[in-house]
Amino acid sequence: MVEFYRVRVRTKGNTDVIDITQHVADAVEKSNKKDGIAVVFVPGSTAAITTIEYEPNLVKDIKNIMEKLVPSNIEYLHHKTWGDDNGSSHIRASIVKPSLTVPFQNKELLLGTWQQIVLMDFDTREREREIIIQIIGE
């Protein structure tokens, strides 16, 4: 009933937005499930999973808005804990959250035409991220 797939993705950090829709569709395809949910989860506290119309201008817009809402260049108390500089990354990730559940039917993700599943990496440096794609269904 439950299957796990894992993909590794390189990111540039700094609200890098990566389209992972094909990875999720591939997991659904490979699974022996016709109907169910894909739970997409990124371990770590400075990244998140959501959907967006994945086009370069909107990706820049979301970086700009994140910078306005939770600025990276102000002092966070968290920076004193570890000598880190990624307080804003943690807060953005806690708001957007690391988990997304997407239904599929007849092996098709029920996304809109202009809706892609994305990893947002808010960390302040390049990262390699592992993404869990869990398929539950029948």
Add this chain to the structure above:
Amino acid sequence: MVEFYRVRVRTKGNTDVIDITQHVADAVEKSNKKDGIAVVFVPGSTAAITTIEYEPNLVKDIKNIMEKLVPSNIEYLHHKTWGDDNGSSHIRASIVKPSLTVPFQNKELLLGTWQQIVLMDFDTREREREIIIQIIGE
């Protein structure tokens, strides 16, 4: 184990907030499941699913805050991609996200007394939205 229900909802856009709790409760009722989850998902990249105490004043408050956080009347690079005017709609939807998982037990959604499941339509025009209600359980 998996059942799908679909409802169509007319919205006015512009952070229109629509109470869809009864639709989700009806799907749970109609299903042959006693215990499980309702995955509520809106296909599309300018709408989201969340919960709120659904009362008219709070609905206005959330419109006001969304306008303050992600203003609709500033220029987004996305507007140059398609000649659209809904950059703010996309960003709000990516933050609030299109998916919500609600547990139910003995056919009752485990919501709080003042907690309703809502569609938030952030698009800048009237829309008809299809909402997927997927019931997984036993």
Add this chain to the structure above:
Amino acid sequence: MVEFYRVRVRTKGNTDVIDITQHVADAVEKSNKKDGIAVVFVPGSTAAITTIEYEPNLVKDIKNIMEKLVPSNIEYLHHKTWGDDNGSSHIRASIVKPSLTVPFQNKELLLGTWQQIVLMDFDTREREREIIIQIIGE
């Protein structure tokens, strides 16, 4: 296939952040499931579930940012509905949302090393919260 656990947690409100990871891990442990999802849900419209690196400075940072984004000391129309003072609590909760789905495999939650599951209580007073931990899997 579906099991329910409930925990009660006392909070101070005002964006109190409570680490509930151990409660979720305990539910997975007690369940008769090896692989699946833990759906963590807080009934109520002024609290949310997410993940964070749980350390005291970052907890203060997130309180500060929430206060900046959705201030508690401005007038909300909602305050006129019930004579309440928690308009900001509702809006914060609707954005961060009451539900989080976390995969587990071989009875281990697939969290990052520095990633804890937390309840955020945005209400303006002390509360006792019941949290639903639903285990679905095999």
